[in-house]
Amino acid sequence: MAVSKFRLSHWYQAAQNASLDQKMMVVGLAITLTFVAIALFAPLFEAIGLLQDPTTFLDNQTQQPPSWQHWFGTDRLGHDVFSRTLYGSQVALQVVILATFLSMGTGVPLGLISGYLGGRLDKILLFFMDTIYTLPGLLLSITLAFVVGKGVFNAAIALSISYIPQYYRVVRNQTVSVKTELFVEAAQAMGASRWTVLSRYLLLNVIQSVPVLFTLNAADAILVLGGLGFLGLGLPAEVPEWGHDLRQALPALPTGVWWTNLFPGFAMTLMVVGLSMLGEGLNRLFGEPS
Template sequence: MFFPFSQSGVKSLSQKMSDWGVCLLGIYLVIAFLTPILINLGLIPDGQFGLDSPIFAPPSLEHFCGTDRLGRDVCSRTLQGTSVALQVVFLAVGLAVLIGLPIGILSGYIGGFFDKALVLIMETLYTVPVLLLSVVIAFLLGRGIPNASIALCVVYIPQYFRVVRNQTAQVKTEQYVEAAKAMGAGPLWIMKRYLFKNVITSVPVLLTLNAADAVLILGSLGFLGLGLPETIPEWGSDLNMALDAMPLGIWWTALYPGIAMFGLVLSLSLVGESLELFFNHKKTVQK
């Protein structure tokens, strides 16, 4: 998302960083799309298997990022890990939005015992550390992309609930909502016509920040052996396998997955900054 120039005609540093984040995220999306195609065409090796390659081979023309302890191409696994990370992260935060947004609106609008019960449940989940809660859920569900997505989803639902519920409770007291009630508008129509439009603006910023956090949590689950199966390339599990090789001077098995994870977290964080600038600019213009 690119912003107009400021009054001086020059973009501020924060706006430039936001644009860089959008470009960097776009590169990750292109990599995730092209990697399976390149593997099917035989242009890059499949990182799931060693294919009789030497173990711990240093970076070379044959293996640009070297190989790991099983002879698997580190470059290919790092590229494949991009697609896996994006699938799990966006599935997790997407489910969190789909669940947290409607129940937040319902809780804030209905109020009463229903609101108190949901607030109690969500506050209890919110007080549990994110990593601890995701580890417990991942342990109970087992390893796999859907299970990892659900483990992350449960962690972020309370955040969307809290934000949406608080904004709904404020908006429902506005005069135009009271006027709609006086004219005979039903609760569903009011929530769809007035409440949803006012609370949705805060969701994109929170979504991108949660996505950045989810990349780190997914990597932590993989590092602990609770994320995805070993046959699926994933940055956290690759970093775990690289620990034993680091004392031997084999740096490439940890460097490239670590850089890839850092870059994705950075891009999502900058996109969140971009969205926040956009909505703040929009509010300023409306005023």
Template sequence: MSRWGIVILSIYLIAAIGTPIMSHLGLLPDPNYGLANPIYSPPSLNHWCGTDRLGRDVCVRTLAGSGVALQVVFFAVILAVLFGVPLGMLSGYLGGAADRVLVLIMDTLYAVPVLLLSVVMAFLLGRGIPNAAAALCVVYVPQYFRVVRNQTVQVKSELFVEAARAIGANPLWILRKYLLRNVIASVPVLLTLNAADAVLVLGGLGFLGLGLPESVPEWGGDLNLALSALPTGIWWTALYPGIAMFVLVLGLSFLGDGLESWISDTSKKAQ
């Protein structure tokens, strides 16, 4: 499974890096500018996936959407890790009133459906790649917080942690030396699964018109524009962005399953 995930993700990375370079060199059409004619052209040798309502090449725009999706999802998930993991460790280790307040806040955010919370954050922050990444970041911070905090609470009761606290070791040193490496194992799996989910959430925001500007090649926004053309038999403007989104989610899910199996096998061998 993980091999398929790596292969799929590699293909998307190549598309994300290569498409803007080839467009800049004139080897591919610009994904943001259409042709005067033909508009809504079906797939052909000149335009493998057809053209949209502005005459833009659907194939090139779908390939360029890989870079936008990976960029937003990468920053969103990494920011969520950078905020959620330290907060979870500190909350679980320190306990007390601060822990109760943080747990209350994170549980409240976690209780809100992912898409609804992302819609609210996108509405508050506005459109654009940084704002979309920030909106998705807020959605996933509670997940890392909950997982890391629960594991920290378990690990801090171990004898080696109690011994370090008894000799007066610095709490930050204990967190870094003993707790971090014990609670971090589950983060890579959660990261890949959240990345897969984030692709769908970003697509949902774009489909609702709350994602990125129309000039940015983004799959959800393109699906939104394609919706009005479907009843007239223009299927290609919706098919290819939908397939691209589905395959990327599938690849990230494969990668997450592979990482989970590898971590589980490594833990069993260590025992």
């Protein structure tokens, strides 16, 4: 018992001494990991009977309020809102992770090469990236969604384009600063190849801001994905996606059917808050991206 009390007091004292940034990161990480766990285990919950198929139409059970049988109620088509809300986290993570990795995998190498080589290539890339950066992200995603069509991969492409300039600008600016350091000049004087300088001496010194951008862009991408779904773009109608479900629920809201709006909207908001808190905590820990 004494050991247990000691451990509890130790953890309590550590929590009291933790800074606001650390607490923000922990809370944001906990929320994010909760949604990741829901996304991973949703098929298992369905297999053991805790969840219903989110695409199944329940006969004579449309717009039923929350109950023991349907915890979040049903929508106007007879879908179980609880199942669609949980599966919505899976769809959101699939699209958002794919979109952020696509933008990161494009923007980081371009920024690294542009900042290191400079010259005409740097000017051309900087012009194109600044042009994309000035366009509103949601408007650009809507336009691209019309062009590429619906689907998980297509939605990820539509989201990723607007985030590439952010990775490019941060990595490029830090590369321009770091490449003049003595250890980089020493490596070049000793005959290190460009690839060695880029991968061993520059990349590891400019990559620290990327996790911050990744989490903040992921939070923004969830909102943009929800906006595309609300407009009827991005993903097919049968896919459980929070923005699409909010669009379908909107006409029923004046009639008192509140649950079809509340739960998908709350899930989207909570996930965005969790990722934003995690990103802001990392931002304050590692410093503001340049």
